[in-house]
Amino acid sequence: MPSTEDKYNFSHPLDSFLFPVRSVNTHKLAVAVSNKTILITGASYGIGAELALRLSHYPVKLILLARTKEKLEEIRSQCVDKATVLVYSIDLREESAVNELLLELKTKGINIDILISNAGHSIYRKLLDSTKRFHDTKRSSAINFTGPVQLLLGLLPGLIIQKGIVVNVSTVSLFLPHTAGWSAYHSSKAAFDHWLRCAEPEMKSAGASLCQVYLPLVRTRMSMIVDENHKRPAMSCAKAADAILHSIIRRRRKYRPWCIAIPRFLDILAPNLWYRLQLGRLKK
Ligand SMILES: NC(=O)c1ccc[n+]([C@@H]2O[C@H](COP(=O)([O-])OP(=O)(O)OC[C@H]3O[C@@H](n4cnc5c(N)ncnc54)[C@H](OP(=O)(O)O)[C@@H]3O)[C@@H](O)[C@H]2O)c1
Numbered sequence: 001m002p003s004t005e006d007k008y009n010f011s012h013p014l015d016s017f018l019f020p021v022r023s024v025n026t027h028k029l030a031v032a033v034s035n036k037t038i039l040i041t042g043a044s045y046g047i048g049a050e051l052a053l054r055l056s057h058y059p060v061k062l063i064l065l066a067r068t069k070e071k072l073e074e075i076r077s078q079c080v081d082k083a084t085v086l087v088y089s090i091d092l093r094e095e096s097a098v099n100e101l102l103l104e105l106k107t108k109g110i111n112i113d114i115l116i117s118n119a120g121h122s123i124y125r126k127l128l129d130s131t132k133r134f135h136d137t138k139r140s141s142a143i144n145f146t147g148p149v150q151l152l153l154g155l156l157p158g159l160i161i162q163k164g165i166v167v168n169v170s171t172v173s174l175f176l177p178h179t180a181g182w183s184a185y186h187s188s189k190a191a192f193d194h195w196l197r198c199a200e201p202e203m204k205s206a207g208a209s210l211c212q213v214y215l216p217l218v219r220t221r222m223s224m225i226v227d228e229n230h231k232r233p234a235m236s237c238a239k240a241a242d243a244i245l246h247s248i249i250r251r252r253r254k255y256r257p258w259c260i261a262i263p264r265f266l267d268i269l270a271p272n273l274w275y276r277l278q279l280g281r282l283k284k
Helices: 026-033 046-055 069-078 095-107 134-161 183-206 227-231 237-250 258-269 273-283
Strands: 037-041 061-066 084-089 114-117 165-171 209-215
Touching: 026 237, 037 046, 037 134, 046 061, 046 069, 046 237, 061 069, 069 084, 095 134, 114 134, 134 165, 134 183, 165 183, 165 237, 183 209, 209 237, 258 273
Parallel strands: 037 061, 037 114, 061 084, 114 165, 165 209
Antiparallel strands: none
């Protein structure tokens, strides 16, 4: 299978122990996705692009969204021609752009069976470097929370008719002790997570399923921009895509790697330990 992130094809000895993910059974995946219309946000790079390439091996209609038109076209050209691929270059933070897209899909009579809400942007910035950067919080919220909500609300009536699936690509950080510098990213991911948890019973009773996929560090351009992350255990893009595809096959409500139990357990045993460690480091 092709991988979009070949330049990050290094590994760590603990990768498969900490983040074991079985390869996807292609027959089961074919049953789950054949003849479906699948919209993937953030399909120009990383996990979204990997998903697009993997799903193009099946008879599906793929709708790929991101800002970078050339990258979307490149991914489309790499897709196997079993799939029909439409690309839309839009900024999900722009309310009017999302409305236009929803209108276009409606005009074309396209109902989505599977929405993979994957587009996202992470930002690390210390509090005192953020005092003149309120826009970081607004932008993070727009791409990680309000944009995805707007898109989902617009697609929901169709998803319900199709008895469809909504996949949210989220982060294990939501279950870990809070870490300095990540306020904008983690709060925006947490907001969408909470929104979805409240919406899930209504969605499910109306016929649409929700799969929340909480990923650990994944080797993509988003995380590999930080040099130290190159030396940390992480998932490959292909394994992250496997975890998401398993969730689609089984309509699995939640995926989280087992190892997040370790820091969670430590936090119960010593609730202030992480806070004190951070404080000590910041005071130096
Ligand atoms: N990498 C990790 O360690 C990690 C860990 C846990 C969870 N995740 C989650 O996984 C998802 C995918 O991330 P990734 O690691 O694959 O990162 P990535 O390689 O940077 O891909 C992010 C995707 O989102 C798109 N995007 C960003 N801003 C956008 C906007 N305003 N409008 C439309 N599309 C936008 C990007 O395309 P354009 O730039 O072309 O718009 C790109 O296709 C994110 O939701 C992230 O939070 C990642």
